[in-house]
Amino acid sequence: MKRVALLGMPNTGKSTLFNRLTGAHSKVGNWPGLTVELLSAKLLVGDQMVQLVDLPGIYDMHGFSDDEKVVTTFLETQTTDLLVVLLNTSQLDRQLNFVHQVVQQNIPVLLVMNMVDEAQKLGIHVDAKGLVEQLGVPVCLLSAKYGQGMEQLLPAMRKVLSATSPRPSFTVDANQVEKAFGQCISVPSQASHALTESLDRILLHPWFGLPIFFAVMLLVFQGVFAIGKPLQDATAWVLTEGRTVLLEPLMATWPTVLQGLLLDGLYNGLSTVASFVPLIVLFFVFMGIVEDTGYLSRAAYLMDALMSRFGLDGRSFVMLLMGFGCNVPALMGTRVIRSKGLRYLTMLVIPFSLCSARMQVFVFFIAALFTASQAPWVLLSLYLMSLLMAMLTSVLFKNRYVNNDAFILEMPPYRFPTLRQIVLRGWQEVHHYLHRASRFIVIGVLLVWVLTNFPVGVHAGSIDSWAGQMGQFMAPVLSPLGISAELTIALIFGFVAKEIVIGSLAVIYAQEGQMLVDTITHHLNWIQAYSFMLFVLIYTPCVSTIATIRNETKSLWFTTLSVGWPLCVAWCVSFIFYETAMYFV
Amino acid sequence: MQIIPISIFDGMPKTSQLNTDATALRTLEGLPVGESARILALNVEGDLSKRFSALGLRPGNWVRVLRSANLGGPMHLRIGTTELILRRHEARSVSLAP
Numbered sequence: 001m002k003r004v005a006l007l008g009m010p011n012t013g014k015s016t017l018f019n020r021l022t023g024a025h026s027k028v029g030n031w032p033g034l035t036v037e038l039l040s041a042k043l044l045v046g047d048q049m050v051q052l053v054d055l056p057g058i059y060d061m062h063g064f065s066d067d068e069k070v071v072t073t074f075l076e077t078q079t080t081d082l083l084v085v086l087l088n089t090s091q092l093d094r095q096l097n098f099v100h101q102v103v104q105q106n107i108p109v110l111l112v113m114n115m116v117d118e119a120q121k122l123g124i125h126v127d128a129k130g131l132v133e134q135l136g137v138p139v140c141l142l143s144a145k146y147g148q149g150m151e152q153l154l155p156a157m158r159k160v161l162s163a164t165s166p167r168p169s170f171t172v173d174a175n176q177v178e179k180a181f182g183q184c185i186s187v188p189s190q191a192s193h194a195l196t197e198s199l200d201r202i203l204l205h206p207w208f209g210l211p212i213f214f215a216v217m218l219l220v221f222q223g224v225f226a227i228g229k230p231l232q233d234a235t236a237w238v239l240t241e242g243r244t245v246l247l248e249p250l251m252a253t254w255p256t257v258l259q260g261l262l263l264d265g266l267y268n269g270l271s272t273v274a275s276f277v278p279l280i281v282l283f284f285v286f287m288g289i290v291e292d293t294g295y296l297s298r299a300a301y302l303m304d305a306l307m308s309r310f311g312l313d314g315r316s317f318v319m320l321l322m323g324f325g326c327n328v329p330a331l332m333g334t335r336v337i338r339s340k341g342l343r344y345l346t347m348l349v350i351p352f353s354l355c356s357a358r359m360q361v362f363v364f365f366i367a368a369l370f371t372a373s374q375a376p377w378v379l380l381s382l383y384l385m386s387l388l389m390a391m392l393t394s395v396l397f398k399n400r401y402v403n404n405d406a407f408i409l410e411m412p413p414y415r416f417p418t419l420r421q422i423v424l425r426g427w428q429e430v431h432h433y434l435h436r437a438s439r440f441i442v443i444g445v446l447l448v449w450v451l452t453n454f455p456v457g458v459h460a461g462s463i464d465s466w467a468g469q470m471g472q473f474m475a476p477v478l479s480p481l482g483i484s485a486e487l488t489i490a491l492i493f494g495f496v497a498k499e500i501v502i503g504s505l506a507v508i509y510a511q512e513g514q515m516l517v518d519t520i521t522h523h524l525n526w527i528q529a530y531s532f533m534l535f536v537l538i539y540t541p542c543v544s545t546i547a548t549i550r551n552e553t554k555s556l557w558f559t560t561l562s563v564g565w566p567l568c569v570a571w572c573v574s575f576i577f578y579e580t581a582m583y584f585v
Numbered sequence: 586m587q588i589i590p591i592s593i594f595d596g597m598p599k600t601s602q603l604n605t606d607a608t609a610l611r612t613l614e615g616l617p618v619g620e621s622a623r624i625l626a627l628n629v630e631g632d633l634s635k636r637f638s639a640l641g642l643r644p645g646n647w648v649r650v651l652r653s654a655n656l657g658g659p660m661h662l663r664i665g666t667t668e669l670i671l672r673r674h675e676a677r678s679v680s681l682a683p
Contacts, residue, residue: 011638059635059636059640060635060636060639063632063635063636063637064632065632090666091665091667092667093641093665093667094640094641094643094664094665094667095637095639097638097639098639122666123667187665187666191665191666192663192666200651200661202650203682204654204661206652206654206655296672297670300657301654301659301661301670302654302669303659303673304654304658304670305654305655305656305657305658305659306656306658308657308658308672311671312660314670338632343681406629406633406636406670406672406674406675407659407670407671407672407674407675408637408640408642408669408670408671408675409669409670409671410634410640410667410668410669411661411668411669411670412668415669431596505611544647583586
């Protein structure tokens with residue numbers, strides 16, 4: 001099968017084009033010799049199936065950053081039949097050198113000038129025919145976002161791929177590239193995005209910029225809840241009904257152990273987790289919108305002065321924000337940071353970001369123990385706590401992991417995400433999330449059921465069960481935090497993935513839905529619950545996070561530090577909170 | 586006694602604070618908001634200068650300061666149709682034509 005690689009500078013719309021070409025059918029895979037995973041998909045070009053690979057965005061073919069090494073290693077070790085090179089049509093002037101470097105590779109090239117919609121608005125005119133003649137490579141003008149000009153892309157790819165003779169040896173030097181672009185592209189002298197300029201005057205205002213930013217983030221979290229909570233309740237109701245109406249009569253004649261395993265173990269656990277999917281979809285959709293509009297780069301600008309005092313920079317802050325979705329992609333996103341010190345420091349603080357999996361736990365406990373009017377504030381306090389812990393860690397470790405990287409970041413114009421983009425993105429994130437989490441959750445909830453129901457004859461989840469014994473063993477350490485044996489078991493499983501915490505409580509108490517909420521309300525007071533939430537917030541997010549840190553740093557010492565340090569902090573914070581609160585209340 | 590703040594970076598006086606005629610030492614850091622100037626040279630190491638020039642920061646190009654953040658935060662720049670943010674520390678290593 002022939003292989004087509006997608007290449008371009010960051011922010012040229014590579015993933016948008018990849019999604020446009022492949023729909024939602026892509027997979028993440030390993031490549032020999034590469035330390036990172038790349039996205040690839042099968043694509044029908046004319047009458048042949050080709051493999052399309054999305055390479056990391058890079059600025060220079062001869063650079064030494066991790067991403068640049070990935071690209072050069074890939075091109076050296078994998079036969080590539082076509083390089084589709086993406087350019088931002090409205091910023092061609094600074095991409096000439098890159099184009100020159102790419103056409104010098106001994107691989108057929110197709111130049112794709114993306115974002116023609118923006119270029120047209122700026123009054124930029126491109127003579128594609130002239131470029132083809134002067135450079136000797138095919139050129140497509142299109143907008144991957146709106147689909148304009150997309151119809152030329154596949155035929156152009158087919159033409160290059162089916163060419164029987166090798167590419168005519170056409171050597172162009174840097175001057176020729178510059179001359180060709182100079183002759184075929186006209187840019188008006190005063191080209192700027194009027195809307196972006198006026199929006200930036202408000203959103204990047206020296207005094208109002210930051211308050212507006214925090215208001216926007218608050219709005220996002222509020223929005224997720226306002227829309228998500230009813231959806232979640234509806235899903236939970238459907239799943240509970242499914243059990244009583246369908247599954248229980250169906251399994252009535254089955255052996256009790258099997259019923260218990262499937263209904264109390266698997267079904268209760270999974271359905272409790274599944275009811276959170278609407279919240280997670282919404283969160284990713286909202287964060288996706290914020291990211292696609294270009295507002296996150298503005299956040300980096302606004303926060304950089306503050307972050308530099310903590311030894312971090314604006315990009316670290318953006319990664320922390322991304323971590324609110326899921327820590328794993330945020331950790332991988334730190335690759336854009338070239339300074340090892342800053343990258344390690346950022347990776348040390350990201351696991352404090354309150355990810356969507358932890359949010360599930362908090363939503364559940366907050367709904368059980370706080371009133372509806374208190375709920376958003378309790379959640380906000382946890383978000384602030386999450387940032388506070390990140391900053392505290394950063395201050396303490398900034399002299400060990402010193403930042404010596406330059407801070408330079410592109411500021412894209414504001415863009416309106418299309419509905420297609422939003423839906424596709426929500427779908428992909430959820431798909432990856434479920435893919436990542438489902439195995440852990442199934443194994444986790446089954447394990448919890450076994451541990452709470454054995455040895456044979458014990459009352460499920462009682463002190464005599466294996467889980468109960470584990471909880472008792474840990475009691476001297478966790479009871480000063482107000483964390484009971486049942487919650488201790490949930491914490492132990494939560495080490496694997498936070499998605500299991502609520503699921504395991506459902507198994508431990510052999511209840512789901514509203515019944516489980518009532519039981520929790522009955523067993524805990526708000527101080528114990530908040531102490532538990534603080535512990536869940538701060539200690540290790542999940543095994544995937546640890547694995548990612550290990551993978552990205554290849555350092556056992558750093559991985560140990562990033563597990564051990566939060567564990568100590570979690571214990572201290574919960575201890576201080578619980579003992580203080582109990583003293584006053 | 587009046588103390589006159591003078592900061593010295595790499596042995597070079599900052600033009601915004603020292604009123605000398607050494608205009609060749611003008612750096613991007615001292616370029617006021619709203620003004621434009623032509624880039625003369627980049628005093629950064631190889632790999633970083635590749636990244637700078639891929640984003641348009643290269644000798645010969647005109648750069649304009651759109652705004653700069655409070656509390657010593659980064660500068661918001663425009664070069665041609667590209668907009669960037671750059672920390673003042675890095676802006677100091679971009680020297681401008683007089």
